[in-house]
Amino acid sequence: GAEATIPVLVIGTGYGGSVAALRLAQAGVNVQMYEMGMAWDTPGSDGKIFCNTTSPDQRSYWLRTKTKQPLSNFLGFPIDKNIPRYTGILDAEEMGGIIVYQGRGVGGGSLVNGGMAVTPKRENFSAILPSVNADEMYNTYYPRANAALGVNTIDPAWFETTAAYQYARVGRKHAQRSGFPFVFVPDVYDWDYMKQEAAGTVPKSALAGEILYGNNYGKKSLQRTYIAQAKATGRVTIFPQHRVTSVAPAAGGGYNVVIEQISTSGDTVATKNVVAAKVFFAAGSVGTSKLLVKLKATGALPNLNAEVGQGWGDNGNVMCGRANHLWDPTGSLQSSIPCSGIDNWAAGGAFAEVAPLPTGIETYASFYLSITKNPNRAQFSWNAAAGKVDLNWQTAWKQPSINMAKTIFDKINAKEGTIYRTDLFGTYKIWGDHLTYHPLGGAVLNKATDNYGRLHGYPGLYVIDGSLIPGNTSVNPFVTITALAERNIEQIIATDL
Ligand code: FAD
Numbered sequence: 001g002a003e004a005t006i007p008v009l010v011i012g013t014g015y016g017g018s019v020a021a022l023r024l025a026q027a028g029v030n031v032q033m034y035e036m037g038m039a040w041d042t043p044g045s046d047g048k049i050f051c052n053t054t055s056p057d058q059r060s061y062w063l064r065t066k067t068k069q070p071l072s073n074f075l076g077f078p079i080d081k082n083i084p085r086y087t088g089i090l091d092a093e094e095m096g097g098i099i100v101y102q103g104r105g106v107g108g109g110s111l112v113n114g115g116m117a118v119t120p121k122r123e124n125f126s127a128i129l130p131s132v133n134a135d136e137m138y139n140t141y142y143p144r145a146n147a148a149l150g151v152n153t154i155d156p157a158w159f160e161t162t163a164a165y166q167y168a169r170v171g172r173k174h175a176q177r178s179g180f181p182f183v184f185v186p187d188v189y190d191w192d193y194m195k196q197e198a199a200g201t202v203p204k205s206a207l208a209g210e211i212l213y214g215n216n217y218g219k220k221s222l223q224r225t226y227i228a229q230a231k232a233t234g235r236v237t238i239f240p241q242h243r244v245t246s247v248a249p250a251a252g253g254g255y256n257v258v259i260e261q262i263s264t265s266g267d268t269v270a271t272k273n274v275v276a277a278k279v280f281f282a283a284g285s286v287g288t289s290k291l292l293v294k295l296k297a298t299g300a301l302p303n304l305n306a307e308v309g310q311g312w313g314d315n316g317n318v319m320c321g322r323a324n325h326l327w328d329p330t331g332s333l334q335s336s337i338p339c340s341g342i343d344n345w346a347a348g349g350a351f352a353e354v355a356p357l358p359t360g361i362e363t364y365a366s367f368y369l370s371i372t373k374n375p376n377r378a379q380f381s382w383n384a385a386a387g388k389v390d391l392n393w394q395t396a397w398k399q400p401s402i403n404m405a406k407t408i409f410d411k412i413n414a415k416e417g418t419i420y421r422t423d424l425f426g427t428y429k430i431w432g433d434h435l436t437y438h439p440l441g442g443a444v445l446n447k448a449t450d451n452y453g454r455l456h457g458y459p460g461l462y463v464i465d466g467s468l469i470p471g472n473t474s475v476n477p478f479v480t481i482t483a484l485a486e487r488n489i490e491q492i493i494a495t496d497l
Contacts (some may be wrong), residue, residue, distance in 0.1 A: 006032050009257055009276035011244045011291070013037075014108020015478050016465030017282030018226035019145075019485035025235035027493045032274070033236060034259055036243035037104030038087055040111060040214065041225070046471065050089065050111075050214025053336070058086035060213045062104045063266045068092035070101065070212070070319070070435055074359070076423045087241065088266045089214050092435075093286060096378070097395035098314060099435040100286055106240050108284060109478065110221040111214050113437070114338055115188040116353065117151040118475035119483075122343065128473050129482065131446035137483055145482035146186075148229075150220040153186045154339045155195070164197055164207055166331030168340045170324065171354030171366055175342040178415045180408060182342060185353065185476075188225075189337045193218040209358035211336035215403050219337075242272075244283070244291065247461070248300040250275045255460065278460045278496075281443070285312065285466040289380045289442025290389040292455075292463075297382030305455030307448035309380035311441040312391065313471020316349075316372030318401040319432030320409060321357070321421030324364045328416075334358045342368075348407030349373035349400075351475055365421055371438070372404040377471050380442055397462070398433035405431075443467040445484070453488045454496075464488055 008024055010017045013035040019442045021031045043049050044059065051059045060083060062358035067080045077257040090112050091102045103109040119142050120388065125134045156343050157167050174181045189206060197207040204210075205217040215221070230236040239259075254277045261270040281288040293309040295301040324330065334356040342352040352370040378393035413419060443449060445468040448456065453468055455461040470490075473480045473496050 005254065005275045005277070006030065007276070008032070008278045008280065009034065009274060010280045010282055012108060012281075012283035012287060012465065013106045013222070013238060014282060014284055014465060015110065015222065015481045016485045017108070017280065018222045018230065019282045019482055020282060020464045020489050021236045022226050022230040022233070023486070023489045023493060025230055025233040027497065029235065029497065031230075031236045032276075033238045034242040034244050035238060035240050036262065037089070037106065037240065038264070039240040040089065040105045040107065046321050048216050049451070050210065050216050053209050053212055054360065055215060056081070056083060058084040059088050060090060060117065062091035063087060064092065068099065070432065071424045073423055073426055076424055076427055079439065085265060087262065087266055091322050095286070095391040096393045096403060097397070098391070098393045100439045100441070101435060101437050102284055102286060106238055107222040107227060108486040110223070112212055113478065114211060114336075115219050116338060117149060117186045117188050117479050118478045119146065119479050120474045121345070129445060129469065129484065131451050132484070132487070136487065141481065141483040141487040144486050145479055148225060149479070149482060150225050151186045151479070152188075152191055153184060154191050156184070158195055159339065163331055163333050164194075164198060164335040165339060166329070167334050167356055167366065168338070170328050170330050170398065171340060171342070174366065174412045174416055178412045180342045180344055182340060185339055185341050187337055187339065188220040190218050190220060194335065194337070204335045205495060206335045207333065209336050209360065211358070237419040238327055246300055247291070247295060254275070255279050278462065281461070281463045281467070282465040285439035285442050288463055288465055288467040289457050290442055292448070293382055293389050297384070301458060305442060305448060305456045309442055310377070311444040311447065311470045312378045312380065312393070312439070313376070313441050314374065314393070314436035315437055315438030315440055315472050316370070316374035316401045316404070317436040318370050318372060318405050318415055319425070320368055320370070320405060320430060321424045322366045322409060322413060322477065323419050325416070325418065326364065329362050329364060330357070330366060332360060332362045334416050342408055344408050345373070345474055349404040350408055352405065352408050367424075368405075368409070369437070370401065370405040370408070372401040373472065374401045374404070375397070375476070377441065395433060398431070402431050402433060405414045412448050440466050440469045440472040440473065440477060444470045452491045454492075462492065
């Protein structure tokens with residue numbers, strides 16, 4: 001039976017959920033947030049909250065017995081290793097032909113990501129969110145999101161001299177010699193802290209290779225920004241290790257939400273029912289899409305429209321490495337926080353981040369994560385026989401991304417007389433075309449929802465995360481997810497409370 005009736009329940013604590021919770025709390029509304037991942041606020045036996053990429057332990061992966069590193073091989077050798085099954089921080093979720101990497105814990109993707117905080121170019125915005133007023137976004141909501149996230153840029157003078165960005169300077173040289181625009185990329189990492197890391201005056205995080213499994217210092221994850229502010233209102237309660245499994249209309253109005261409390265081995269230890277007047281789906285593109293598709297198909301929310309589960313994209317992610325000449329070393333010390341990119345979006349449909357390979361040794365490799373204008377979109381559907389939601393993405397659908405990335409790297413290789421690395425994703429495999437870090441879509445704005453994220457068919461149900469965005473943002477997505485959430489929650493607070 002129902003234990004309580006609450007005004008607002010938020011599913012998930014990533015960008016969308018955190019924006020919703022903070023702004024609702026500031027408007028005087030009490031909010032409960034349910035997050036299936038851990039709190040990540042307590043140090044382990046090594047004194048650190050998060051483990052390092054060089055020695056992943058149980059904290060690294062979500063309910064796996066072996067690591068699933070994005071770069072599976074190095075110099076031809078597989079590098080994955082066995083770990084105890086645990087509710088770790090990074091989920092490598094295998095969906096059809098793609099592995100979707102996602103953060104798990106209070107703070108969602110902000111715990112594991114590179115912190116690259118990129119506002120799309122204004123001229124690209126109408127293709128990203130066609131139904132949204134661009135003036136409002138660029139005058140109000142992007143600035144609001146950037147300020148609240150603590151976005152800052154690297155000191156260009158320090159960039160020129162620090163050993164930790166030798167790899168990025170090599171990336172710049174090669175980009176510019178081939179005539180490509182090289183751009184600095186803002187980040188939520190505290191650049192002053194990183195300078196102190198380099199000076200040896202503070203504990204190291206970015207300069208110790210921390211990324212993917214959390215940053216112990218320096219990165220302003222949501223725990224330090226939106227969530228800290230939300231908690232300070234006294235109106236927000238967060239329940240970690242709580243997974244929402246159902247949302248359905250309650251007899252007396254509002255919605256009955258079923259929640260499983262889970263142990264660190266992923267087992268259900270208690271089931272709770274909460275009745276909420278309003279529910280915000282902020283479980284991320286995959287999490288929200290899976291919930292909505294299941295709830296529609298199984299009769300909990302049958303009136304959701306046919307757009308639910310549609311329009312999913314991978315933000316065109318594709319990775320590759322290049323083998324440099326001996327006169328272009330990229331450095332044995334590489335900051336795990338990328339700070340730059342190669343912009344060939346308009347001409348070739350690719351924006352490539354110059355990414356680190358923080359192995360601790362000289363690799364003579366340049367490594368890149370490209371975001372491309374891949375037009376392919378997949379859909380989620382309910383697999384009744386298996387009792388789960390499937391995604392119909394095909395690995396071959398990455399080919400447009402590869403072609404677009406090649407507009408940059410074939411040219412650089414020709415100019416430099418270099419070749420692609422073939423040892424990073426398997427044996428003799430050039431392209432990392434098996435994954436995405438940037439799942440987007442599945443409950444697209446103005447299609448599955450109205451133009452502010454209200455789900456059609458169910459007053460009081462909202463989507464407020466990356467699932468609203470139809471598959472591509474032209475750059476890294478979290479600033480756009482945050483800014484869109486700021487726009488939508490402002491409207492919802494003004495009209496629906
Ligand atoms: P999320 O941040 O994914 O949050 C959703 C939360 O909901 C999660 O904490 C999840 O555990 C929880 N949840 C899911 N299902 C349930 C459920 N049923 N019940 C309860 N809780 C649930 N983006 C950038 O812009 N810049 C970068 O540098 C960057 N680097 C990245 C690097 C990596 C390795 C990864 C994985 C991602 C990166 N991203 C980056 C992407 C970015 O982190 C995501 O786009 C962003 O986090 C999505 O925000 P969201 O609010 O949609 O959902």
